[in-house]
Amino acid sequence: MNIVLVEPEIPPNTGNIARLCAATRTDLHLIEPLGFELNDKRLKRAAMDYWNQVNWRTWPEWSSFERERKGGQIWLIESTGTHVYSEAEFSESDYFVFGRETAGLPEGVLSAHPDHILTIPMFNSESRSLNLSNAVSIVLYEALRQQGFEGALPLHPRT
Numbered sequence: 001m002n003i004v005l006v007e008p009e010i011p012p013n014t015g016n017i018a019r020l021c022a023a024t025r026t027d028l029h030l031i032e033p034l035g036f037e038l039n040d041k042r043l044k045r046a047a048m049d050y051w052n053q054v055n056w057r058t059w060p061e062w063s064s065f066e067r068e069r070k071g072g073q074i075w076l077i078e079s080t081g082t083h084v085y086s087e088a089e090f091s092e093s094d095y096f097v098f099g100r101e102t103a104g105l106p107e108g109v110l111s112a113h114p115d116h117i118l119t120i121p122m123f124n125s126e127s128r129s130l131n132l133s134n135a136v137s138i139v140l141y142e143a144l145r146q147q148g149f150e151g152a153l154p155l156h157p158r159t
Contacts, residue, residue, distance in 0.1 A: 001090075001143055002027045002072065003136055004097040006062060006105055009035030013101060015046025016133035022050035025151065026140060030058045031065055035100070062109055069095065074113050077139055078104055079129045081119030088118055090143040092150075101132050 003026055008014045014030070021028045036043060038058075044051070059065040066074075072093035077085065099105030110117060120130060120138055129135070144152075 002095040004029040004095050006031040007100045009101050011036040011040040011043035012046040013132040015043045017136050018047040018054050019050045022053035028056040032060050076117045081117040083118050085118040085139050090146050096139050
């Protein structure tokens with residue numbers, strides 16, 4: 001599976017997502033411009049020592065990512081989505097695309113995939129959105145659940 005962050009702005013969010021990608025063997029794609037330097041201390045602190053376990057790549061802009069990506073369905077996750085993420089059927093080669101923390105996904109990205117915009121239900125009308133790393137976790141684990149958690153480590157019985 002693939003997580004795509006379009007113009008992420010907050011280093012600890014991206015670091016947390018990198019750690020999640022390491023734990024789940026999920027590829028991470030970062031679409032520039034980034035709101036931070038890749039050597040940012042906060043980014044590295046949040047990801048701890050997991051960066052070397054992540055298959056990740058930066059892309060200079062959305063169009064180069066879209067042109068060169070390999071297979072898989074693009075799913076856009078946006079607070080204004082019209083379909084709930086858990087109603088979609090995911091495959092192991094899909095791409096889950098998340099936008100900037102302050103602005104979401106660019107209109108051009110949304111308009112290119114209007115039938116694949118998903119949302120995570122919220123219950124407080126005063127909340128604008130969920131934290132980016134939390135939203136990524138929610139959607140990714142639903143996709144992994146749909147694949148039967150294939151490749152997951154065995155469960156450890158309690159002693």
